Amino acid sequence: MYKQRQIFFIFSIIICNLIGCKSLVAQENSNVFDKIVIDAGHGGNKPGAIGSKYKEKDVTLAVAIKLGKLINENLKSVKVYYTRVIDQDIDLYKRSSIANKLNADLFLSIHCNSATTKAASGTETYAMGLGKTDRNLEVAKKENAEILTENNAIQNYEGFDMNSPETDILMSLYQNAYLNNSLDFAAKVQSQYQKNVPFKNRGVHQANFVVLWKAAMPAVLTEIGFISNPTEEEYIGSEYGQWVIASCIFRAICEYRNKVDNLNDPIPEINQLIPKDVQNKEQMKKELLAQQIEETSTQSAENKTEEDENKIKEQQIKEDSIQNIQKSGAEIIYRIQFMSSPTKLPQNDGRFSGLEDIFAYQDKEVWKYTAGMFATQKEALDYQKKVKEKYADAFVVAFHNGKRITIAEAGRLQKK
Template sequence: MCQSKIIDFFHQKQGIFLFLIIFMICFSGTYKLSGQMANESYKIRKIVIDAGHGGRDPGTSGKKVKEKDVALAIALKLGKYIEENLEDVEVIYTRKTDVLIDLYKRGDIANKAHADLFISIHANSFPNPRISGTETYVMGLHTNDENFEVAKTENAVITFEEDYTTKYEGFDPNSTESYIIFSLLQNSSLEQSLDFAGLVQNQFKNRVNRIDRGVRQAGFIVLWKTTMPSVLIETGYLSNTREEVFLASETGQDYIASAIFRAFRDYKINIESKSNFSHMITEPSILFKVQISSSRKQLDLNSNLFKNYTQVQEFQVGKLYKYAVGSTDSYEEIVRLQSEVRKDIKGAFVIAIKDNEIIPLSEALNEINK
C-alpha cells in the first residue's frame, strides 16, 4: 500500500525535484561527516583519475587526434607520476584503455573507493580556431554562456549511453531547465575543489606556459555526484592547430601531466598540514536531519521504502532504529527539506544531532541561537 503510493509519487515531476533536493542536502552533509571522522590527521590517500570519453565516444576531435586519446594519455602519465613519487597515495583510474564508461559510474567509482580527490581530464574545442588555453572547472551553475556551452558539450556524451533518461533522472543535457538544479547544489567540498583548481591553472600558466583561461564553474554530470573535491580539466583546444600539436605530442602530454602532478602534490601538502585545525573548527556541533521512519526491526537501506532517497542514515536509539535524510547545520534549510519530504511521507519531522546522538530540537535551537 505504502509502497505503491511512493511509486506513484515518484512518477510525478515533483518526486524528481524532491529527490534532487534531498540528494544535495545529503551530499553537503556527507562530506562533513567524513571530515569529522578524519579530523585526527587527515591524509590524502586515494585519487581517482578519470580520462574523459572513450570507446564509441571520441569526445571532440582536432585534425589528427581525438580527445579520448589525449585524455587517456595524460591520465596515465599523471597516474604514473603520482605512483612513482607519492608512495602513500593510491591511484584509481576510471579507465586505462579505450572503453566508454557511463558518466555516473565514473563518480561512483570515486565514491565507492572513498577517494580524496577526483580529477576528470578532457580537451576542448571551439568554432573559432584562434582560441587556445586551459580551463579548470569545479561543479556549480554556470555564470556565462561560454561555460554553459562547455558543460553541455561534455554532458552530451550521456546520449551515447543506453537508457540515459532513466539513469540521469530525466536530465536533458541540452535543456536549460535541467541545469537549474545545479544552483541548489550545496557542495561543502567546493572550497577544496577551488583550491586545487587554482593550483592546476597556476602550474599550467607559470610552468608550462599555457594560456590561463581560469578557474570556472559549470554543471558537469561527471562531477555531479562525487562526494569529494572534484575538478574537470580542459587541457587545451584541439580546434587550435598549435595546441593540437602540443597535446598530441609525448612532450606536451608530459608537461600537462607533470603540471597536474605538481598541483596535486602541493594540494596534498596544504591539506595535510592544516587538516587538524580546519576540520576541527569548521565542524558544526549540531546537525539537523529529517526523520522519515523508525522501526523496532533494522530495515534494509536498499528497500523500496527508501527508494526515493539517497543516503538514508540509520541511528539506533534504545531499541528503536531511526532513519533520517539530509544533513545541514541550517535550521531554515532543514525546515525546507521537511516540507518537501512531507509531500511524500506525511509524518516526517526535523531532528537534531549532537555528538552523534539525537538531542531535543528545542535544546538544539537554543544552542544555535546563542
C-alpha cells in the same frame, strides 16, 4: 598506575610531535588525502573532440596514465585509481560513482577543449556550479552531450535537463559541500599551467558537468588545451607536452595535499618529473628547429645583402652617368625627355627602370627627367624610339654647357 599511564600518554604525544609522528597519526585518520581517481575523458565509441591529428579520448588517456605514473613514483602514500586505462566507453555517471565507492579524496576528469575557430586557445579548469557565462555553459553542454547516447540515461540521470534552472540548482547542490576545496585545487592546477604550459590561462570556472555531479568529494574537470587549435593540438598530442601537463597536475596535487593535510612535503620541479629521454628528445627537437630558423634567416640575410649591393651598384652607375654628363657640360649633349614631376624623385624610382643615364634638371618649379646622352641628334632620335615604347610623348632635348637650349640652337652651334 592510572597516573603513570596518563603521564606516559602525554609524554608519547610530546615525543610524537617532536619526532614528527604526525604523518603516522594522519595515516590512521580517514580524512587524510590518500586516494585519487583519475578520469580520462571519453573513450571507446565516444571519441570526444576530434582534431586534425589526434582524438580527445586518446590524449586524455595518455595524460591520465602519465599523471598516475608520476603519483605512483613520487607520492607513494597516495593511491591512484583510474576510471579507464584502455580505450573504453564508460557512462558519465559511472565515473564519479567509481570515486564514491572508493571513498576517494579527489576526482579529476581530464578533457580537451574544442571550438569552431582555430584561434580559440588556452587551458581552463572547472568545478561544479551554475554556469555563469554562455561560454561556460557551452563547454559543459559539449562535455555532457555524451549522456544522449548512453543506455538508460533517463533513469541514471533522473530526468536531468541541461536547459532547466532546477537541474542547475540540483546539480550544484550536490557538489556544494566540496566546492571550496574543488575551486582551490582548480586554481592550483591553473597556476601550474600558467607557469609551465605555453598556452593562455583561461582561468577557473564553474559549470554543471554531469561527470562531476554526484562526486562526493572535491572534483574538478580540467581542459588541457584546444584540440581544434593546431599549435595546441601538436603540444597536447606530443609526449613532451603530455608530460608537462601531467607534471603540472601532479604539482597541483602535491600543493593541495600539503594544504589539506597541513604538510610541508617538498614538491619536485617539472624537469625532475619529466623523463630524461623525453626532455633530451625535446631539447634536440628545439636545437634542430633553432638551427633551421638560423639557416633560413642567414640565407635571407645573404640574399638581402646581394639585393642591396645590386641596388647600390645601380645607384652608383646612375650617379656616375650624371657626373659624366655634368663633366661634359661644355659640349652639346642630346637627351630624351620623358617625364616631369613637381618633386625630385629618387634615382631608384620604378619609373626609371629600363632607361639609361637618367638625368634630372629643374625648370622653374618643375623637375624634368631625361634618359640617354648623345653627341649627335641622329643617335638621340634612335634612342627616342626605345623611350617612346614606355613614354609615348618622349622627345629629344639639347644642352649646352649644362644649360637647356633648343634643337635649332644646338644645330647652329654644332655647325660652327
